[in-house]
Amino acid sequence: MLTRLCSPLLLYSQVVVNPVGGTGIALKIWKRDTEPLLIAGNVEYTLLTTERVNHAKEYVTTEDLSSFCTIVIIGGDGLIFEVVSGIMARDDHAQVFKNLPLAPIPGGSGNGLAKSILHECGEACTTKVATFVAITGAPAYLDISRVTTTSESHFSFLALSWGMIADVDINSESLRWMGEARFTVSGVSRIITRKLYRGRLSMLLADTVSGDTVTGENSSEVSDTVTEQKQGTALAKLPPLCESLDTCVAENPDSWLVLEDDFIMVWVVQTSHASTTMYTGPGVTLNDGIFTLTLVRGKCNRSTLLKILVDMETGTHFQIPEMEVYRAKAFRLEPLTEDGLYSLDGEVIEYGPVQCEMHSTTSLQILKTDNNQALLSPK
Ligand code: ADP
Ligand code: MG
Numbered sequence: 001m002l003t004r005l006c007s008p009l010l011l012y013s014q015v016v017v018n019p020v021g022g023t024g025i026a027l028k029i030w031k032r033d034t035e036p037l038l039i040a041g042n043v044e045y046t047l048l049t050t051e052r053v054n055h056a057k058e059y060v061t062t063e064d065l066s067s068f069c070t071i072v073i074i075g076g077d078g079l080i081f082e083v084v085s086g087i088m089a090r091d092d093h094a095q096v097f098k099n100l101p102l103a104p105i106p107g108g109s110g111n112g113l114a115k116s117i118l119h120e121c122g123e124a125c126t127t128k129v130a131t132f133v134a135i136t137g138a139p140a141y142l143d144i145s146r147v148t149t150t151s152e153s154h155f156s157f158l159a160l161s162w163g164m165i166a167d168v169d170i171n172s173e174s175l176r177w178m179g180e181a182r183f184t185v186s187g188v189s190r191i192i193t194r195k196l197y198r199g200r201l202s203m204l205l206a207d208t209v210s211g212d213t214v215t216g217e218n219s220s221e222v223s224d225t226v227t228e229q230k231q232g233t234a235l236a237k238l239p240p241l242c243e244s245l246d247t248c249v250a251e252n253p254d255s256w257l258v259l260e261d262d263f264i265m266v267w268v269v270q271t272s273h274a275s276t277t278m279y280t281g282p283g284v285t286l287n288d289g290i291f292t293l294t295l296v297r298g299k300c301n302r303s304t305l306l307k308i309l310v311d312m313e314t315g316t317h318f319q320i321p322e323m324e325v326y327r328a329k330a331f332r333l334e335p336l337t338e339d340g341l342y343s344l345d346g347e348v349i350e351y352g353p354v355q356c357e358m359h360s361t362t363s364l365q366i367l368k369t370d371n372n373q374a375l376l377s378p379k
Helices: 026-040 055-062 077-088 093-099 112-121 127-136 164-171 173-178 181-193 224-234 246-251 302-311
Strands: 011-017 043-049 070-075 102-106 138-142 145-149 153-156 159-163 197-205 256-269 273-275 291-297 323-335 342-344 347-349 354-358 364-368
Touching (some): 011 026, 011 055, 026 043, 026 102, 026 127, 077 093, 077 102, 077 112, 102 127, 102 364, 112 127, 112 364, 127 364, 159 197, 246 256, 256 273
Parallel strands (some): 011 043
Antiparallel strands (some): 145 153
């Protein structure tokens, strides 16, 4: 059981609000839902309203965060990505993550982390419920992965996509005013185009998977020792990106799956939801140390693609044979199509070979409530 450093009567939160996230309602959410509940809950706060891209990142990299108990983040996954990257840039990042759980309030167009946390709490994904969890929740671990491209290194908590999902995510920026509907509208236009991407995907398969349930300890309230053991034994380390994986695959052929094909999409998610309407499927938890890779290959026709997109909301897309699902501890993707883009937690990163492995020394923390005690929402 993890303990919060501060007394429950003297909570002090850093609040970060992105006024332009999603449909631009994050400041309204702050005033209408979050601020009144923090005040009612006896929580003091310092508010940062971001004024530009990377403002939140620079702030958390340089500020003294030692007096805070939480970082409440009102915006989308892109804002959380900035906060995580900013903290990772600090020398004391492990200490900061240990003492400072993140509490996302859904205020962007991509709210995958907020949805995944509330899903695990058994709660509806609303701004009020998310604020209650931010005030009353207990710390729990969240996987963080290291993502390496030819010249960059990132830390990710949510999802990497290539092909259709990345194109939908990034190229729908001009439809931001629509909120999450932008993904559906852009998705339909991408289905019509049905662009193929050739690539090689090498996956170090997770051996802890049985049926569609990932076995292992529950994600909530695990002890430091359990996490250290999990990180010491179960997490996989890949060779540097510039080195071939041939030797690893030859030495351990049963653990590796290497696919070279035309893909419509490769979508790798660490959490149960990549957005409020994109369900990764049952058995995926916040700190299982596992990537869920979902692939659609070039042979899939347009009507099946449309069905996959529609069924994503409920997770029934996994019943469609063209939707392949793998659980992996680590993977490398080598695009053979020259032009393309990646979306990592909703942000564009360098295109080319990329590999992802769970971070071996750092776990993020979020706040969760007991999923047997609903706060505001009916079960
Ligand atoms: P969404 O889910 O709609 O993408 P996010 O909150 O994730 O919303 O934010 C999207 C982007 O907005 C982030 O990449 C962040 O860097 C950027 N951003 C934050 N504050 C501002 C600002 N004041 N002006 C412009 N962009 C900003
Ligand atoms: Mg996971």
